[in-house]
Amino acid sequence: MRRVLILGGTGWLGREIARLAVAAGDSVTCLARGESGAAPAGIEFVQADRRKPGAYATLQRDWDEVIELAYEPELVQPALDALARHAAHWTLVSTVSVYASNDSLGPNEPLADETAALVHPTDMDDYGHAKAAAEAATAAALGGRENRPRLLTVRPGLIVGPGDPTDRFGYWPARLQRGGAVLAPDTQSRFVQVIDVADLAEWLVRAGRERRTGIVNAVGDVHPMADFFAQALEAVRSDADLVTAEDAWLVKHGVNYWAGPHSLPLWIPTADAGLTQRSNRRYLEAGGTLRPLHETIERSLADEVARGVDRARRSGLSSAEERELLTALARDADPGAAFSVAQRRRDNN
């Protein structure tokens, strides 16, 4: 029986990895405090704070696979010191935020792959910097000529699907299903690139079993944002009417990019569109799978309905905030500042 140690396992992705590894017949141990969530069923749970001495004391055994989900240097380095020599294979879950540039691509430019330059990690409070430092520390501990390669570094892009604690992606299917006038960003020169949590977790477990090594962007296909909205509208089958506001107007009215309170999720400055234009060639060549985008939208919608579309959420606009913005937009409206997609569709027909 494979012995798998997950450094984490109580969070969203880690829990899914643990569940699938147990289902695949692995003996799974998870190390965490238990603050992010309960320990998954069917595993050995080692409850410890990795910032405290002795956290790894009971884990000094041989592991077929270690999966690291954390990135803070004070968690990553002691784990490497304590466990690297016991691990036949190590998977570090990193992020595409380690790349130095998110510049949007020109029309004929190829998608950026894993050889793109990384940030120089100087600011450990910055997520991308800390992940880049975690990558370097892990490569240093697990590399070396005497070892055969045993490190897989995985750089996911935006992870989406049922259970997403950030409430980003699900905002759109949930909001579109409610119908009516929906405040949306201009989709021109914008893209959506996501990976379903189930696809990612399944591949991470399989890649560990296959002892894959190297560096892999785990990202979905690049979809023009307009296609994403078209597929989401199709999936929810509502009378939603997208009302587009220009970037400058949204920024002026305090709407945040990407995620968090008072945001339009997935909306990023067009200059940073490279964040959503990463190559997934290696992921696909390594056997990674991607379900169709509409399936992920449908899965997210079902999850939103189950969790309650009217719950307080971590990302997006509340109904009251959106209503206020739509009223202001209508007041400011001129043909250049706002238009109704539904109206445009009617005009085009």
Ligand SMILES: NC(=O)c1ccc[n+]([C@@H]2O[C@H](COP(=O)([O-])OP(=O)(O)OC[C@H]3O[C@@H](n4cnc5c(N)ncnc54)[C@H](OP(=O)(O)O)[C@@H]3O)[C@@H](O)[C@H]2O)c1
């Ligand atoms: N969400 C995205 O779109 C996205 C995109 C790219 C990459 N990623 C990466 O994907 C992974 C997602 O992992 P996840 O969903 O499982 O959640 P997570 O919260 O990122 O995982 C961190 C894990 O470490 C544990 N932990 C944190 N501090 C600890 C401490 N002091 N001692 C012991 N354990 C500690 C947490 O458990 P306790 O709190 O219970 O201790 C949790 O299980 C992360 O590596 C993230 O950076 C995410």
